[in-house]
Amino acid sequence: xxxxxxxxxEDGIKKGAWTALEDxxxxxxxxxxxxxxxxxLPKKAGLKRCGKSxxxxxxxxxxxxxxxxxxxxxxxxxxxRLHNLLGNKWSLIxxxxxxxxxxxxxxxxxxxxxxxxxxxxxxxSIGNGPISQSEEKNIVIGPAPSxxxxxxxxxxxxLRCTRPTVxxxxxxxxxDCNNDxxxxxxxxxxxxxxxxxxxxSNDFMMDFNMEEEGEGEQxxxxxxxxxxxxxxxxxxxxxxxxxxxxxxxxxxxxxxVNGCDLQNIGSAVGSxxxxxxxxxxWL
DNA sequence: AATGCTGCCAACCGCCCCAGC
DNA sequence: GGCTGGGGCGGTTGGCAGCAT
Numbered sequence: 001x002x003x004x005x006x007x008x009x010e011d012g013i014k015k016g017a018w019t020a021l022e023d024x025x026x027x028x029x030x031x032x033x034x035x036x037x038x039x040x041l042p043k044k045a046g047l048k049r050c051g052k053s054x055x056x057x058x059x060x061x062x063x064x065x066x067x068x069x070x071x072x073x074x075x076x077x078x079x080x081r082l083h084n085l086l087g088n089k090w091s092l093i094x095x096x097x098x099x100x101x102x103x104x105x106x107x108x109x110x111x112x113x114x115x116x117x118x119x120x121x122x123x124x125s126i127g128n129g130p131i132s133q134s135e136e137k138n139i140v141i142g143p144a145p146s147x148x149x150x151x152x153x154x155x156x157x158x159l160r161c162t163r164p165t166v167x168x169x170x171x172x173x174x175x176d177c178n179n180d181x182x183x184x185x186x187x188x189x190x191x192x193x194x195x196x197x198x199x200x201s202n203d204f205m206m207d208f209n210m211e212e213e214g215e216g217e218q219x220x221x222x223x224x225x226x227x228x229x230x231x232x233x234x235x236x237x238x239x240x241x242x243x244x245x246x247x248x249x250x251x252x253x254x255x256x257v258n259g260c261d262l263q264n265i266g267s268a269v270g271s272x273x274x275x276x277x278x279x280x281x282w283l
Numbered sequence: 284a285a286t287g288c289t290g291c292c293a294a295c296c297g298c299c300c301c302a303g304c
Numbered sequence: 305g306g307c308t309g310g311g312g313c314g315g316t317t318g319g320c321a322g323c324a325t
Contacts, residue, residue: 015295017319039310055311056294091313106314107292 014048018057022047026054027062060103067099071108079105080113 029045035058038051047054060066071079075097082093090102090109097105 017293037310051310052296052312053294059312060293088314102313103293110315111291 012048013050013053015053018061022049023057023062026058030058030062056103060101065099066101071100071112075100076108076113079109080117083109083113 025045025047026041029041033041033044035055038055041047041051041054042049045054049057078097079093082096086092088106090106094100094102094105
């Protein structure tokens with residue numbers, strides 16, 4: 001059985017660079033009818049293109065909110081950090097950078113940043129350092145402004161992130177916790193929680209393996225507003241489900257993670273829950 | 284001026300996911 | 305549960321512009 005024929009391989013379907021007239025037809029149609037139904041769009045719009053091609057042209061080039069021009073230094077740093085965090089999830093990265101498309105970021109990475117980082121530019125260490133204030137402004141907890149506020153802005157397929165992963169024992173060292181504290185967790189919560197943590201963490205690593213070593217990245221999400229703790233947590237990407245494990249962990253007293261006192265962690269659950277439970281899709 | 288090389292980027296391709304049936 | 309089609313994504317390609325020789 002051969003491969004399914006591409007929709008763009010049909011007879012009479014034009015390929016290659018778009019003409020000004022085609023652009024005009026596409027814009028005109030979308031202005032009138034809105035986006036979506038890409039399969040029928042070419043016929044209705046009078047275009048000899050496949051729907052996918054129309055969609056791509058619109059998303060990557062014709063949308064009015066696309067920012068043209070060079071990638072700024074801030075954007076570049078943000079791309080590098082997001083790439084450290086997400087890997088080649090260009091659409092997700094693009095979702096955090098208003099006005100830039102996944103294609104543009106992907107191209108920029110492949111042609112410019114990958115070489116820069118390979119050449120050992122100082123920027124290559126960005127992923128290891130603390131998040132700057134300007135970056136914190138850009139890495140938004142919750143739906144990106146462009147996704148939530150403006151309907152006409154690109155909506156990438158954001159993955160829901162409802163369950164931070166509690167690290168298993170062998171990973172607590174990466175959180176600057178000593179083993180005594182880890183053992184305290186086991187004492188407080190029983191061995192089952194550790195098993196669960198291991199399982200979740202392993203699943204997480206399977207799903208989100210960005211590093212060669214398979215250790216994933218710690219995600220410094222910063223402090224939720226109005227909370228008194230600031231743990232580095234691992235965020236499970238693309239999974240739905242209860243945050244029960246995380247909430248159970250919240251009962252631990254006097255656990256210090258990365259120098260942050262979690263004594264008041266219970267009071268913070270409410271604040272965390274604002275994004276643990278929210279049904280909005282966000283990174 | 285002609286030619287070759289390099290980098291950029293728009294567009295294509297193939298695969299995957301998911302909703303609808 | 306299986307099938308199908310639409311939509312979305314990441315990887316790759318090919319054309320073009322700019323630069324060097």
